[in-house]
Amino acid sequence: MDDAPGTPPAASMDRLAARIAACTLCPLSLSRTRTVPGEGPVPSPLLFIGEAPGKTEDETGRPFVGRAGKILTGLLACCGIRRDDVFITSIVKCRPPGNRAPKRDEIAACMPYLEAQIALLSPRVLVPMGRFATVAVFGMYGIPFSSFREVRGRRYVVREHRSGREMTIIPVYHPAVITHNPPARQDLESDFRKLAECIRSTPGSHK
Numbered sequence: 001m002d003d004a005p006g007t008p009p010a011a012s013m014d015r016l017a018a019r020i021a022a023c024t025l026c027p028l029s030l031s032r033t034r035t036v037p038g039e040g041p042v043p044s045p046l047l048f049i050g051e052a053p054g055k056t057e058d059e060t061g062r063p064f065v066g067r068a069g070k071i072l073t074g075l076l077a078c079c080g081i082r083r084d085d086v087f088i089t090s091i092v093k094c095r096p097p098g099n100r101a102p103k104r105d106e107i108a109a110c111m112p113y114l115e116a117q118i119a120l121l122s123p124r125v126l127v128p129m130g131r132f133a134t135v136a137v138f139g140m141y142g143i144p145f146s147s148f149r150e151v152r153g154r155r156y157v158v159r160e161h162r163s164g165r166e167m168t169i170i171p172v173y174h175p176a177v178i179t180h181n182p183p184a185r186q187d188l189e190s191d192f193r194k195l196a197e198c199i200r201s202t203p204g205s206h207k
């Protein structure tokens with residue numbers, strides 16, 4: 001997936017999105033309407049990683065534009081973060097049929113795209129949202145996963161595979177949690193408060 005040395009990261013990200021648009025590496029290519037590679041500034045100090053595109057995302061090709069997206073935008077605003085200042089993507093770039101959870105082999109097939117995005121974005125803070133994204137990101141950096149409740153809101157420092165640069169991972173609840181479990185709002189807001197603290201204390205992660 002490497003471009004010629006000296007290629008601007010934004011140009012490489014566009015080429016990566018084109019590769020994703022043509023991807024048939026897993027069965028999700030058969031049922032998708034559009035691929036959803038992610039969007040935001042390149043490079044980006046903050047990278048938010050969801051589980052998979054939903055119906056609205058599949059129709060528009062844009063990440064987090066449905067109900068969960070509105071919740072995410074509100075949570076970011078509460079943390080003093082403009083949505084336009086962060087890159088948002090997911091661990092699989094195509095919608096699983098009926099919004100089911102992505103399968104292990106589908107995630108494995110798609111993860112090299114996320115890894116390439118991380119190399120291009122040079123983020124300071126990675127924010128996997130929800131259990132599936134957290135398991136996938138922890139797996140990428142060899143962090144043992146116990147239970148989501150135990151790891152959410154905590155910080156994990158890792159090194160980016162290609163550059164060796166230090167990054168902080170802070171898992172949070174997926175914004176969609178409150179659409180099927182309204183009492184989880186407190187936990188979700190608490191996660192984002194911890195995230196805001198983490199961002200404030202991480203050099204280069206905020207403007």
Ligand code: SF4
Pocket residue numbers: 020023024025026027028029035092093094106109110
């Ligand atoms: S989910 Fe990922 S690996 Fe599967 S077809 Fe879509 S882009 Fe390719």
